[in-house]
Amino acid sequence: xxxxxxxxxxxGPWEDAIGYSRAVELPNGLVMVSGxxxxxxGVIDAGTPxxxxxxxxxxxxxxxxxxxLGREHVVRTRMYLTHARDVEEVGRAHKELFDDVxxxxxxxxxxxxxxxxxxxxxxxxxxxxxxALGGAE
Numbered sequence: 060x061x062x063x064x065x066x067x068x069x070x071g072p073w074e075d076a077i078g079y080s081r082a083v084e085l086p087n088g089l090v091m092v093s094g095x096x097x098x099x100x101g102v103i104d105a106g107t108p109x110x111x112x113x114x115x116x117x118x119x120x121x122x123x124x125x126x127x128l129g130r131e132h133v134v135r136t137r138m139y140l141t142h143a144r145d146v147e148e149v150g151r152a153h154k155e156l157f158d159d160v161x162x163x164x165x166x167x168x169x170x171x172x173x174x175x176x177x178x179x180x181x182x183x184x185x186x187x188x189x190x191a192l193g194g195a196e
Contacts, residue, residue, distance in 0.1 A: 063086070064083060064084065064085060064086065065083070065084040065126065066080035066082070066083050066084075067080060067081050067082040067083075067084075067122050067125045067126060068080060068081055069081040069118065069121070069122060071098065071101070072101075073173070079093055080093065081093055081095075081118075081122045082122040082123065082125070082126060084126050087188070088186050088187050088188035089184065089185075089186050090123060090126055090128060090132075090184065090185040090186070090187070091182075091183075091184050092119045092122050092123065092182060092183040092184070092185070093182065094139070094180045094181065094182050095115040095116070095118035095119045095122075095180065095181050095182070095183075096111070096114075096115050096118070096172065096174075096177045096179070096180050096181075097110065097111035097112075097114035097115050097177060097179065098114070098118065099114055103174055103176055103177065105176035105177065105178075107148060108140070108142075108145035108148040108149055108178050108179055109148040109149070109151060109152045111177065111178055111179040112138070112148070112149045112152035112153065112179045112181065113152050113155075113156070115179055115180060115181040116136075116152070116153075116156055116181055116183070119181060119182075119183040123183070123185055126187075127187070128185050128187045130156065130157070130160060131160055132185040132186060132187040133157065133160055133162045133183055133184070133185045134162050134163065134184055134185060134186050135162050135163045135164070135183070135184040136153065136157065136162050136163075136164045136165070136181060136182070136183055136184075137164070137165045137166075137167065137181065137182040137183075138153065138164070138165070138166045138167070138179065138180075138181050139167050139168075139169045139172075139179065139180045139181070139182075140166065140167070140168055140169070140178060140179055141168070141169060141170070141171055141172065141177075141178045141179075142168070142178060143168050145178060145179070146166060149166065149179055150166070162184075
C-alpha cells in the first residue's frame with residue numbers, strides 16, 4: 060500500500076526498550092530520523108566530538124538508505140551537544156557532510172545523554188517523494 064507509513068529499525072536495544080523507530084517515512088515522502096549517537100556495531104564509540112558527529116550522521120544515513128534516500132535528500136538537521144566548547148568540531152563535521160546540501164540546521168546545548176561518554180546526538184529530516192524514487196517499498 061503506497062499510502063502506508065513506513066518504519067525502519069536499526070536493531071538497537073533502545074528502540075525495543077523505549078518503543079520507537081529509527082526512522083519513519085510519511086506517505087508524502089517526509090522522513091524523520093530519530094536521535095542518532097556514536098554507536099558503531101552496537102557499541103558506543105566515544106571518540107572526539109567531531110568523530111561522534113560523523114558516526115551519528117552515518118547512522119542516520121544508514122536509516123535513510125533503507126528508505127531509498129541519501130544525504131542529498133536531507134532538508135533539516137538538529138545537533139544536540141553537551142558542551143558549547145564542542146561547537147566548532149561538530150560544526151566542522153556538519154559542514155564536511157552537508158556543505159553541498161545546505162539543510163536547515165539547529166545546534167543546541169543540552170544537559171546530557173543516556174550515556175555520559177556521548178557528547179553529540181543528531182536528528183535528520185529528509186524529503187524524497189516515493190513516486191520520484193520508484194515507490195520503493
